[in-house]
Amino acid sequence: xxxxxxxxxxxxxxxxxxxxxxxxxxxxxxxxxxxxxxxxxxxxxxxxxxxxxxxxxxxxxxxxxxxxxxxxxxxxxxxxxxxxxxxxxxxxxxxxxxxxxxxxxxxxxx
Numbered sequence: 001x002x003x004x005x006x007x008x009x010x011x012x013x014x015x016x017x018x019x020x021x022x023x024x025x026x027x028x029x030x031x032x033x034x035x036x037x038x039x040x041x042x043x044x045x046x047x048x049x050x051x052x053x054x055x056x057x058x059x060x061x062x063x064x065x066x067x068x069x070x071x072x073x074x075x076x077x078x079x080x081x082x083x084x085x086x087x088x089x090x091x092x093x094x095x096x097x098x099x100x101x102x103x104x105x106x107x108x109x110x
Contacts, residue, residue: 041088041090042072042086042087042088042089043086043087043088043089044073044084044085044086045084045085045087045094046082046083046084046085047082047083047085047097047098047101047108047109048081048082048108048109049061049076049081049082049083049101049106049107049108049109050081050107050109051081051105051106051107052076052077052078052081052082052083052106053078053081054078055078057076057078057106058076058078060104060105060106061074061076061083061101061104061106062074062076064100064101064103064104065083065085065097065100065101068087068092068096068097068100069091069092070087070088070089070090070091070092071085071086071087071092071097072086072087072088073085073086073087083101085097
């Protein structure tokens with residue numbers, strides 16, 4: 001990846017002696033920094049979904065939730081009857097996630 005692609009331009013604001021200086025200097029963002037930034041805007045949760053019983057359930061749940069905007073990861077586990085999610089709460093709410101599961105015939109245990 002080129003340096004240009006690796007960098008982003010950020011407005012940096014410095015306050016000094018009641019003066020404000022604005023600059024748009026390119027800064028390099030490493031993969032580590034990028035992963036921290038992604039973790040800061042996403043949430044992970046594990047939902048208990050007692051009606052999960054087979055591969056059909058897994059495909060239905062993964063397909064329905066994976067189609068929602070802001071869903072980054074869906075892992076449905078049959079033995080534990082759980083769904084692990086990583087999502088961006090600015091794009092999708094837990095209420096939308098639960099409603100989508102309900103529309104597919106799966107309830108979330110509270």
